[in-house]
Amino acid sequence: MELHPEVEPLAFLLGRWSGEGTGEYPTIKPFAFREEVTFEHNGKPFLSYSQKTWSLIDDSPMHSETGYLRLAGPAPRRLEIVLAHSTGLVEVSEGILEPGKIELISTNVHGTSTAKTVTAIGRSIVVAEDVFKYRLRMAAGGLPAHHHLSGELQRVSD
Amino acid sequence: MELHPEVEPLAFLLGRWSGEGTGEYPTIKPFAFREEVTFEHNGKPFLSYSQKTWSLIDDSPMHSETGYLRLAGPAPRRLEIVLAHSTGLVEVSEGILEPGKIELISTNVHGTSTAKTVTAIGRSIVVAEDVFKYRLRMAAGGLPAHHHLSGELQRVSD
Numbered sequence: 001m002e003l004h005p006e007v008e009p010l011a012f013l014l015g016r017w018s019g020e021g022t023g024e025y026p027t028i029k030p031f032a033f034r035e036e037v038t039f040e041h042n043g044k045p046f047l048s049y050s051q052k053t054w055s056l057i058d059d060s061p062m063h064s065e066t067g068y069l070r071l072a073g074p075a076p077r078r079l080e081i082v083l084a085h086s087t088g089l090v091e092v093s094e095g096i097l098e099p100g101k102i103e104l105i106s107t108n109v110h111g112t113s114t115a116k117t118v119t120a121i122g123r124s125i126v127v128a129e130d131v132f133k134y135r136l137r138m139a140a141g142g143l144p145a146h147h148h149l150s151g152e153l154q155r156v157s158d
Numbered sequence: 159m160e161l162h163p164e165v166e167p168l169a170f171l172l173g174r175w176s177g178e179g180t181g182e183y184p185t186i187k188p189f190a191f192r193e194e195v196t197f198e199h200n201g202k203p204f205l206s207y208s209q210k211t212w213s214l215i216d217d218s219p220m221h222s223e224t225g226y227l228r229l230a231g232p233a234p235r236r237l238e239i240v241l242a243h244s245t246g247l248v249e250v251s252e253g254i255l256e257p258g259k260i261e262l263i264s265t266n267v268h269g270t271s272t273a274k275t276v277t278a279i280g281r282s283i284v285v286a287e288d289v290f291k292y293r294l295r296m297a298a299g300g301l302p303a304h305h306h307l308s309g310e311l312q313r314v315s316d
Contacts, residue, residue, distance in 0.1 A: 042219045046244055050224075061200045066208075066224045067242035072272040080270035082248045084225035084240040086204055090248035092268050108268040110250050112238035114230040 006045035009077055009097060010069060013039040013047060015158045017132045021053070021151025027141055032056045035151050037132065039069075046070040049081070063087065071097065079104065088115030093123060100127045120145055130155035164203035167235055167255060168227060171197040171205060173316045175290045179211070179309025185299055190214045193309050195290065197227075204228040207239070221245065229255065237262065246273030251281060258285045278303055288313035 003011055017037040024030040033053040040048045047069045053062040067083035077097040081104060084090050089111045095104035102125040109118050122137040122145060136149040161169055175195040182188040191211040198206045205227045211220040225241035235255040239262060242248050247269045253262035260283040267276050280295040280303060294307040 042222075044219055044244070046246075048222070048224070048244075061202055064200075064206070064226075066206070066226075067248075068222075068224075068244045068246070070246060070270070070272075072270070078271075080246060080272065082242040082246055082270060084242045084248065086202070086206075086226045088204075088226070088228060088238060088240055090225075090240045090242065090250055090266070090268070092248055092270055094270060107270075108248065108266075110248070110266040110268065112228070112230070112240060112250055112252060112265075113236075114228075114238065 001041070001043045003041055004043055004045040006071055007041060007047055007069075009071060010039075010047055010079075012100060012127050013069075013132075014041065015039065016156050017153035018156045019132075019151060019153030020056070021134075021149055023149045025138070025140070025148050026143060026146060033062055033151075034059070035153060037153055049083070065091075067091075088112040089118055091121055093121060095123075101125070117141060159199070159201045161199055162201055162203040164229055165199060165205055165227075167229060168197075168205055168237075170258060170285050171227075171290075172199065173197065174314050175311035176314045177290070177309055177311030178214070179292075179307055181307045183296070183298070183306050184301060184304060191220055191309075192217070193311060195311055207241070223249075225249075246270040247276055249279055251279060253281075259283065275299060 021035050022032045035053045037051045050066045052064045064086040065083050069081045072078045072080055079095050079097045081093050092108040093104040093106045104123040106121040118140040120139040125134045132153040137145045138148040139145040179193050180190045193211045195209045208224045210222045222244040223241050227239045230236045237253050237255045239251050250266040251262040251264045262281040264279040276298040278297040283292045290311040295303045296306040297303040
């Protein structure tokens, strides 16, 4: 399947990535996890994204999220993502794509009636060679934005 | 993997479903599609959902959406879903689960800057034996809610 030309600048993300990450927040105990991230395409002008994490202690599933990425407009290319989180949240984030680098800030985070309150999410991704590093900031539970997650993944398949 | 007891009332959805559907809206030409829907679980108290459609004319991919379902509270059981759509939308919908029947209304629909404007989505699902029927209403492009999609799928694997 040919990659749609509109998402050619996102080709460096395609494939399956695996590695480990750590999490922290003022209200919780720091934690660590195994993580898998997949970016796929079906020939249309978006990529599909899916992310899963597991406990390093007992390999039980932890967080997962899933959604789509698309580009809007010329360089510096504006990137749009829409995500659903297994914790009962949806996220719309927008930002800038530079070669091997993505910066995103949420324009809408909304939860179900019983989900924890998250008001903003910021994501930074850097990909160099076959290494994918990210950092995620979050404003949750009435607190201002605070560092929450970071991880480093290796490409395990195209 | 044991199904989490909290989502046991959703067990009738689990598996892969395949069939066809039709779409219409005051602003577009009616259309038809092939559709696949999958509900999975990983032992945690939610189901993962993914949906894809293809043109009946040339088998090219059309819409896709992905997200999670969870239950909140006792019977009549309150259902919450969070979804990302490949068209650049996120959806939070809530409603009621009855045996073999789901009714959902959106509490939040939000798009990226370049997505078409959708303001509300309503979903009705009925599952009897191994047949999954759904109807979807949508308010989009400044119009009030209007019937948009219906489909009938058969269970093709557990």
